[in-house]
Amino acid sequence: MISEKTDSFITKKMLDCIGSNHSPGLRIGSILAEDLASKFGTPIYAYNAEAARNNLSEVRSALGSNIEILYALKANPNAGIAQIFRKSGTGCEVASAGEILVAKFAGFTGDQIQFSGPGKSEQDILTSFHHGVSILNLESEEEYDLVKFLSKLQNYKPRVSIRLNPATGLSGSRMHMGGGSKKFGVDSERVPELMEQIVSEGICDFSGLHVYPGTQCFDYKPWLENANALLKLASELESIAPIRSLNFGGGFGVSLFEGDPELDLISLGKGLREMIESARNRNRKYFVELGRYLIANAGVYLTKILYTKKSQEKIHIITDGGMHHHAVGVGLGSVIKRTYPIVSCNGLERNPTRKVAIGGPLCTPADEFASSIDFPETKNGELIGILGSGAYGLTFSNILFLSHPTPGEVLVDGDNAYWIRKPGKVEDVLVGQCVPGREGGYSDVE
Secondary structure, eight states: OOHHHHTOHHHHHHHHHHTOTTOSSOEETTEEHHHHHHHHOSSEEEEEHHHHHHHHHHHHHHHOTTEEEEEEGGGOOOHHHHHHHHHTTOEEEESSHHHHHHHHHTTOOGGGEEEOOTTOOHHHHHHHHHTTOSEEEEOSHHHHHHHHHHHHHHTOOOEEEEEEEOSSOOTTEEEEOSSSSOSSSEEGGGHHHHHHHHHHHOSSEEEEEEOOOEEEEOOHHHHHHHHHHHHHHHHHHTTTSOOOEEEOOOOBOOOOSTTOOOOOHHHHHHHHHHHHHHHTOTTOEEEEEESHHHHGGGEEEEEEEEEEEEETTEEEEEESOOTTTOTGGGTTTOSSOOOOOEEETTOTTOOOOEEEEEEOSSSSTTOEEEEEEEEOOOOTTOEEEESSOSSSSGGGSOTTGGGOOOOEEEEEETTEEEEEEOOOOGGGGGTTOOOTTSSSSGGGOO
């Protein structure tokens, strides 16, 4: 295990979340990681269903009964994960036609799904019509023109909301998705004119407003200020038409690294409840969409040590999984690369004895989970676990790089473990490929 993280609050909390706080070996729920690897192979993603349910329960307790939770499918678009939240009573937020199909496969009905995204294609929009998606969040005037055209063509009246781009960003968030010039949403000063057009034309059924100004927000006060601004705008715009739905977005910060603060969920929930009670609009529905906050700390990426080598007095541990499966785990997309909590699965009680680099099998120096961390003695064939890997893992990764098979995904629920995505095969790399001058595709290869 990593010494500087062995005693850290963040790592202990993650271990507690997945069920390993009092275990000599890493457990996901009631099952040892070693047993999962023995049964399902490596590398794999393993998720604790009960941890996901507990995360949702904490959010509901804080936000209260007037807020409906949407699971943001982009965080982990596995139907098995989505089904956990569907069975627990959430709705679902999607960002593509493909995600609509995943949501439907997980059991969500159209009236439980809301659709966002700044670049919806005709296929995306038509798929949302076909499946009766409850709200289509418009992100530009041109998108509305396309939705109108397709609505007339299909003789279908979709329910739409306007995603607004606020004048200022969400301070305290790690990634700004609103404020200033952004590809997301309609600038707030243009929202009244677009709303009037939607209502007067009557081609679409106007529902309300949506905002998502930032993600990984750890300070609840700016988040509440943003929510209050949305409520005030809704009150002003009700002179045009009733605002039947307000989606506050999400972006709750998840502590993944040493030094990360922790979001005060209780204070955020208290403030939001008070605002909604003050609004006194019992006919309006309120939504918060969360992905990372619900599933990140419920997942672990398990990878096996293939080789241990020394180079220039530095020890390198080479694993069978890497950047192609877990891009955020190596810092892809981050301005500053930070090391995820990494543990030796065979013995959480082992003391660190050496500094090592841990990297995957790819032919690039970017494929490195850690460049120099304190770690215990390990043997080839043993498991390493990367904690906090439930969100933006496989879905954010460059899985085609160097043509390795995709990893499987396993759900642990109580005493049972199931495939929720089977691993790929070496020959999958040829699926869909065609060679000019040759009849057919991969199936013709001997």
